Amino acid sequence: MDNILSLLQLQAGFGAVIKIGILILLGVYAAFAFVVLNQIRVMNRLVSISLGSTIIVVLGVLHLLLALSLFVLSLAIL
Amino acid sequence: MWNTSNPMPDLFIPKTEKAPVSSQTSKVEPAILKTDIGKTFLMPLAAFARMPDGVHFALQEDDETILLFLRRHIITNVPWIVSAIILILFPLLINQVLLLTSGSPFTLPQNLGAVLLLFYYLAVFAFVLINFMTWFYNITIVTDSRVIDIDYSEIVYQNVAQTKLVQIEDVSYTQTGFIRSLFDYGDMFVQTARRNGKHRCVGCSASTPGNTDCCGKNRKGHPWITSYLCSNSKRDLAQS
Numbered sequence: 663m664d665n666i667l668s669l670l671q672l673q674a675g676f677g678a679v680i681k682i683g684i685l686i687l688l689g690v691y692a693a694f695a696f697v698v699l700n701q702i703r704v705m706n707r708l709v710s711i712s713l714g715s716t717i718i719v720v721l722g723v724l725h726l727l728l729a730l731s732l733f734v735l736s737l738a739i740l
Numbered sequence: 741m742w743n744t745s746n747p748m749p750d751l752f753i754p755k756t757e758k759a760p761v762s763s764q765t766s767k768v769e770p771a772i773l774k775t776d777i778g779k780t781f782l783m784p785l786a787a788f789a790r791m792p793d794g795v796h797f798a799l800q801e802d803d804e805t806i807l808l809f810l811r812r813h814i815i816t817n818v819p820w821i822v823s824a825i826i827l828i829l830f831p832l833l834i835n836q837v838l839l840l841t842s843g844s845p846f847t848l849p850q851n852l853g854a855v856l857l858l859f860y861y862l863a864v865f866a867f868v869l870i871n872f873m874t875w876f877y878n879i880t881i882v883t884d885s886r887v888i889d890i891d892y893s894e895i896v897y898q899n900v901a902q903t904k905l906v907q908i909e910d911v912s913y914t915q916t917g918f919i920r921s922l923f924d925y926g927d928m929f930v931q932t933a934r935r936n937g938k939h940r941c942v943g944c945s946a947s948t949p950g951n952t953d954c955c956g957k958n959r960k961g962h963p964w965i966t967s968y969l970c971s972n973s974k975r976d977l978a979q980s
Contacts, residue, residue: 677849680852684852684855684856684859687859688859691859691862691863694866695866697895697896698866698869698870698873698895701873701895701896701898702873704898705873705877705892705898707798708797708798708890708898708900709795709796709797709798709877709879709881709890710794710795710796710797711782711784711794711795711876712782712793712794712795713782713783713784713794714782714784714785714876717784718872718873718876721869721872722869725862725865725866725869728862728865729862732855732858732859732862735855735858736855739851739854739855740851740852740855
C-alpha cells in the first residue's frame with residue numbers, strides 16, 4: 663500500500679515538473695514572438711514597403727497572439 | 741530707329757536662384773528619369789522593380805528618387821518552403837505509421853499531446869515567418885545618388901551599408917548553374933572605393949517579364965544595372 667502511494671506521489675511530482683517545464687518553454691517562446699514582432703517594427707522603420715510591410719506586421723502580430731493563446735491554453739488544460 | 745515693339749534683349753540676366761551644390765556634385769541625371777517610364781506599384785513579393793512606388797527608407801532625402809529596388813529572386817525561397825511542407829506533414833506521417841503498426845511505444849496524456857502538437861505547429865509557423873522576413877528585408881536600393889544595401893538575418897542581425905555612386909569602382913555579376921539560367925537570376929557585386937568595401941546582391945533577379953530599358957529594348961536586368969551604375973559613376977567622377 664505504501665509502495666503504491668509513493669508511486670502515485672512520484673507520478674504526480676513528475677507530471678508537475680513536466681507541466682512547469684512546458685509553461686516555462688511557452689513563456690520563453692512568447693517572449694521570442696515579441697522579439698520577432700519588435701524586429702519587424704524596427705525593419706519597417708528602416709525600410710517601408712507599402713503593402714508588404716502591412717502583411718508582415720499582421721503575420722508577426724498573429725504569431726505573438728498564437729503564442730500567448732497557447733500559453734493561456736496550457737495554463738488552463740494542463 | 742529703335743523698334744519699341746522689339747526691344748534689345750538683355751545680354752546678362754543675374755540668376756536669382758542657385759542650384760544646390762550637393763546636387764551638382766553627387767546627384768546624377770540617370771537616363772531612366774528622361775524616359776516616360778512612370779513609377780510602378782511594387783507588388784509585395786516583387787524581386788525587381790524600377791522606380792517603385794510606395795517604397796521609402798530611413799534617411800531618404802526629400803529629393804532623392806529610388807531608381808531600382810532589388811531583392812533575391814522568389815525562387816530562392818523554394819528550399820525553406822519545401823522544408824516547411826515536410827515539417828507540416830511530419831506529424832501526420834508519424835501518426836499514419838503508428839496507426840499501421842502496433843501503436844505508439846509510449847503514451848502521453850491527451851492534453852499534453854495536444855499542447856505539444858500546437859507548439860510544434862507554432863514553431864513551424866515561426867520558421868516560415870523568419871525565413872520570409874530574411875528574404876523580405878534583404879534589399880538593395882539604388883537611388884539617384886547612392887546604393888543602399890540592407891542585410892537582415894538570424895532575427896536580430898541587421899546591417900545597412902550605403903555607398904555614393906561616385907565611390908563605385910566596379911560592378912560585376914555572375915550567373916552560374918542551370919536553375920539560375922532557367923529563372924534568370926544571379927549574384928551582383930558592387931566594389932566600392934573603401935578597403936574591403938563591397939555590396940552583394942546574392943540571387944538578384946536579372947529581369948522581370950515585360951521590362952524594357954530606357955532605350956525601349958528588352959534587355960537582361962543585370963547588364964542594365966551594371967552598365968547603369970558604371971556609366972553614372974564614371975560620369976559623376978569625371979564631373980567632380
